[in-house]
Amino acid sequence: MWMLLAAWLLVSCVKKPTGALVVNELPAIYPDYVGVTIPADIAPLDFNMADEAVSQMFVTVSGSNGGEMTGSGEWARFDIDEWHELTRLNRGGELRVEVCAKKNGQWTQYREFSIYVSNMPLEDFGLTYRRIAPGYEVGGNIGIYERDIHTFSERALLMESAVPGRCFNCHTANRTDPKQLTLQIRGEGGGTMVQKDGRQQWLNTKTDSTKAAGSYAYWHPDGRYCAYATNAVHQAFFVGAGQRIEAYHDFSNVVVLDTESNKLLLSPLLMTEDLEIFPAFSPDGKWIYYSTSKPCRVPAEYEKVKCSVCRIAFNAQDGTFGTQVDTLLNGPQADKSFTLVRPSYDGRWLMYCQTSRSNFPVFHKDADLWLMDLQTGRTRTLSEANSPDTESYHNWSSNSHWFVFASKRDDGMYARLYMACIDRNGVVGKPFMLPQRNPREYYAKMFDSYNCPDFTKTAVDFDARETHRQVFSEERVQVKIKD
Secondary structure, eight states: OHHHHHHHHHHHTOOOOSSOEEOSSOOOEESOOTTOEEOTTOOOOOBEESSTTOOEEEEEEEETTSOEEEEEESSBOOOHHHHHHHHHHTTTSEEEEEEEEEETTEEEEOOOEEEEEOSSOOOOOEEEEEEEOTTOOSSSSOEEEEEETTSSOEEEEEEGGGSTTOEEEEEEEETTEEEEEEEEEESTTOEEEEEETTEEEEEEOOOTTSSSOEEEEEEOTTSSEEEEEEEEEEEEEOOSSSOOEEEEEEEEEEEEEETTTTEEEOOGGGSSSSEEEEEEEOTTSSEEEEEEEOOOOTTTTGGGOOOEEEEEEEETTTTEEEEEEEEEEOHHHHTOEEEEEEEOTTSSEEEEEEESSOSOGGGOTTOEEEEEETTTOOEEEOTTTOOSSOEEEEEEOTTSSEEEEEEOTTTSSSOEEEEEEBOTTOOBOOOEEOOOSSHHHHHHHOOOEEEEEEEESSOOOOOHHHHHHHHHHTOOEEOEEOO
């Protein structure tokens, strides 16, 4: 302990280096936090120099509204409490960051850059996400994790070691409220978990009238209903350079589960020979958005998969559906594929993925985020957030002013998490990577991709031991079809 205290005192007493070579260029840092927009109280944006030959750094951060702090060492490391105090003080302003780096005994002082602190709060506690190695196997050391976004604290909610041999995903809270949670365990002994206020119920959501169990879930805002896609996902692998893998579905329909009666609500308009997938309720609960595509001989005709975005009315009073389907984005007509529709909780925006093909965009380099203004119907690419590589798996914060998404822009292989703000006019700030302590070392040692991230208002109440007991008891409540 005394050694740690002494090390801290040495760091805290480090002074700005003298005799540095001053250059008129921005520092190349990892992650790229130059010009990003952040919320107050986010975890400190620690960063490394991109040049691994740099042996030491000294960084000064000063606020346009006042306040200053420093970080020094092998990487720019900032105290959490000081960082929070500085970002709160500078809401609506900016942090000016000056970097000095030592390489081969010579200090260099770089041009100052800005980090913008938004006036829009991010009040949610954290993020949930699945971490999985991109090795395309079933099972393995996968896990669903929770991260406090204001600190660096991460904890596992459910690991494969608790349910050996099972694959799980589709963990979904109700509009960021984890008091209502669902997830799906696939394969032998699988089932659909519906958890309310910490109590787990395990269901068999496959019936004689549906082809598979439920997945790709989305809660109705009143918490009684939950929409699922019933499908099976497959993988096809390519030989040679270029695309490595294609994931596809050979069937998919959309159903709604009444979690009070454990009955499935079906509509013939959502149970066609076409593939209906990725349902999402509108914020007022009166519509179900989803993607749909014509059946193809997949994987041979994988390039023909073009998804449209549609919606159908839903009446929560009696659990009935509308009698017509509206097409909002026509995939075959545009020669594109539109998937993963996510409406903002304030009802203003519809965010979705656009690719050249496929109903599984995470494996496509051209997957970009797009935004529809639900007041005007106008659409645009989110050029402020997109990169030359894959963007997918996006979700909204509870106040609809921030969103999280997975991007492969870092190395083209591993999906990392990024967050970005969006103002009332739809202007998006430069996204920032989820902060980590010593980020280069963290990601060099962590061979996982992130997927299905979502914000949570509070910490998740989840009992992995109860999940283990339920999964291996294989006791399931059989859902029925509502007459």
